Amino acid sequence: MKYSKATDYALHTMLFLTAATPNQPIGVQKLAERLGVSATYLSKILTKLVKAGMIESASGARGGYRLKRNWENISFLDIIHTIEGKASLFDCSLDHGSECAIQQVVLLAEEKMEDHLRNQTLAELAKKVEVDV
Amino acid sequence: MKYSKATDYALHTMLFLTAATPNQPIGVQKLAERLGVSATYLSKILTKLVKAGMIESASGARGGYRLKRNWENISFLDIIHTIEGKASLFDCSLDHGSECAIQQVVLLAEEKMEDHLRNQTLAELAKKVEVDV
DNA sequence: CTATCAAAGACTTCACATGCCTATAATAGC
DNA sequence: GCTATTATAGGCATGTGAAGTCTTTGATAG
Numbered sequence: 001m002k003y004s005k006a007t008d009y010a011l012h013t014m015l016f017l018t019a020a021t022p023n024q025p026i027g028v029q030k031l032a033e034r035l036g037v038s039a040t041y042l043s044k045i046l047t048k049l050v051k052a053g054m055i056e057s058a059s060g061a062r063g064g065y066r067l068k069r070n071w072e073n074i075s076f077l078d079i080i081h082t083i084e085g086k087a088s089l090f091d092c093s094l095d096h097g098s099e100c101a102i103q104q105v106v107l108l109a110e111e112k113m114e115d116h117l118r119n120q121t122l123a124e125l126a127k128k129v130e131v132d133v
Numbered sequence: 134m135k136y137s138k139a140t141d142y143a144l145h146t147m148l149f150l151t152a153a154t155p156n157q158p159i160g161v162q163k164l165a166e167r168l169g170v171s172a173t174y175l176s177k178i179l180t181k182l183v184k185a186g187m188i189e190s191a192s193g194a195r196g197g198y199r200l201k202r203n204w205e206n207i208s209f210l211d212i213i214h215t216i217e218g219k220a221s222l223f224d225c226s227l228d229h230g231s232e233c234a235i236q237q238v239v240l241l242a243e244e245k246m247e248d249h250l251r252n253q254t255l256a257e258l259a260k261k262v263e264v265d266v
Numbered sequence: 267c268t269a270t271c272a273a274a275g276a277c278t279t280c281a282c283a284t285g286c287c288t289a290t291a292a293t294a295g296c
Numbered sequence: 297g298c299t300a301t302t303a304t305a306g307g308c309a310t311g312t313g314a315a316g317t318c319t320t321t322g323a324t325a326g
């Protein structure tokens with residue numbers, strides 16, 4: 001069980017965009033070079049972030065991506081959910097009556113993790129780092 | 134990102150074995166029927182649990198699987214680690230200097246989840262359930 | 267009008283989970 | 297010792313999803 005590389009790319013891109021907030025959008029090309037990944041692949045990931053309302057895109061010359069106005073509120077969990085989906089990481093495959101005690105335990109554990117990811121905002125991390133992303 | 138079905142089967146099998154603790158081992162066949170999975174597949178999973186020292190096996194007629202003596206201490210995390218491996222669920226694919234701030238956040242979150250899974254023992258859950266597994 | 271850029275879709279490749287089948291080894295009961 | 301039962305091990309098949317490439321289309325600044 002592992003988070004996908006797409007999640008890794010998404011998180012790094014978002015953090016990088018906080019460091020380059022000015023009104024001038026940044027193209028996929030530069031972002032992809034920074035991450036060491038192909039531009040076409042990264043663009044797919046960024047499109048997901050656009051649809052989720054976390055960043056906005058501008059087509060055409062001098063276009064690119066930049067954070068949206070409400071970006072201060074974006075949490076790690078928001079980004080991860082956008083890429084990985086919101087499905088819980090455990091589904092009991094049995095159908096024993098009503099509720100599975102095992103599933104409840106694992107889901108509670110998952111919630112602990114999500115609580116932490118929900119409380120960690122991109123803005124807080126950006127302050128801590130401020131140096132190389 | 135999801136736990137594998139193998140983990141699901143392992144957890145359910147372990148819980149089921151707590152309910153059937155007597156000295157008579159239980160064969161894969163019965164366990165597999167209970168879970169609705171093929172016996173050959175389940176046996177691979179159980180072999181992992183044997184090698185991890187959580188259960189013990191007996192070959193030959195009237196053989197099967199049963200919990201080991203120390204089973205009271207087994208936690209959810211032990212079982213999950215046995216099947217899923219112990220690799221952390223996030224690896225930063227960049228090489229930016231020393232440590233990745235993003236990775237630290239995700240790993241801290243993961244530890245919260247693991248804490249919960251480590252504190253939940255099989256024995257505790259077995260007491261709560263006592264009914265159908 | 268043209269160069270630049272995002273969006274979208276089809277496609278390939280690869281790894282892994284899931285599962286089956288067969289042979290081998292161990293053991294209880296006769 | 298013989299036989300039935302049972303775990304162990306290995307290889308094989310299949311499906312699914314991640315990771316990545318390529319191409320076309322559409323939008324836009326200058």
